[in-house]
Amino acid sequence: MKRTMKIGAALLLAGVAVLSSCKKNDDVTATPTQSLYLRLGGNAAISAVIDQFITNVAGDARINAFFADAAADPARLTKLRNNLINQVGMATGGSEKYTGLDMKTSHKNMGVEESHFNALVEDLVLALDKFKVPTAEKTELLTALASMKPDIVEGPVKLYTRLGGNAGISAVIDDFIGKVAADARINKFFAAAAADPARLNKLKVNLVNQVGQASGGTEIYTGLSMKAAHKGMNINDAQFNALVEDLTASLVKYNVQSKAKIELLTALGGMRADIVGQ
Secondary structure, eight states, X not given: OOOOOOOHHHHHHHHHGGGGGGOSOTTOOOOTTSOHHHHHTHHHHHHHHHHHHHHHHHTOTTTGGGGHHHXXXXXXXXXXXXXXXXXXXXXXXXXXXXXXXXXXXXXXTSOOOHHHHHHHHHHHHHHHHHTTOOHHHHHHXXXXXXXXXXXXXXXXXXXXXXXXXXXXXXXXXXXXXXXXXXXXXXXXXXXXXXXXXXXXXXXXXXXXXHHHHHTTOSOOOOSOOHXXXXXXXXXXXXXXXXXXXXXXXXXXXXXXXXXHHHHHHHHHHTTHHHHBTO
16 A cells, blocks of 8 residues: 555656756767766756656656656655656766665556556657757667566556555555544534444444445445435535545555545545435
């Protein structure tokens, strides 16, 4: 559950190529003995490439869900940017030091597919082309990126797995129930269950099984349909939104990666019509 997508060395490496165009002396021909880092223009040029690359990814609907949490948090976005700059700098012969996770570990259970990887490469190529990076340097960087593909691309991974399986879902639901119980906007709907340990446990089990089944797990939900369960409760939009806020807070607490969080909340949103106004 703690897998938040990192652009990673693959992205960083390709980005360095952009640096060529950022050099002050474009008419100076680099010698073959220079490191790629120097040929690309050093830290300043790499930083320019990474900035453009991040902008491209943020606007790319094919993959930006992986980066949504970082994009919404200036501190996290700055950390991501710095990690990418350091990774590219270190990989190309600079003095920067990358201290993040390796590519396989950082992308485990994220469900990155080949189409996602290709979209990432396309966004990097756009950044490189914007800065008119020479073909030789660009090829060198993209070749390095391609070598990382096996550690980044896993293929489809069930939402259930990305949520952490039964244990991960149970932890989120426990926290969610606690938040709802303390939320004056909606806790009246759960007061009876909160006062009865047996009913509270049944509610928890039903929620875990419902999320598990909906996300591809082996759990079986045997409770009422959403429409039947909420009939006569007269839940309004504001109360439904409060419920979503509490669930979101629990998902954030357990570091559910952004794409998985969006998928789960989208599924909940699809139930709105059966919950609100019944």
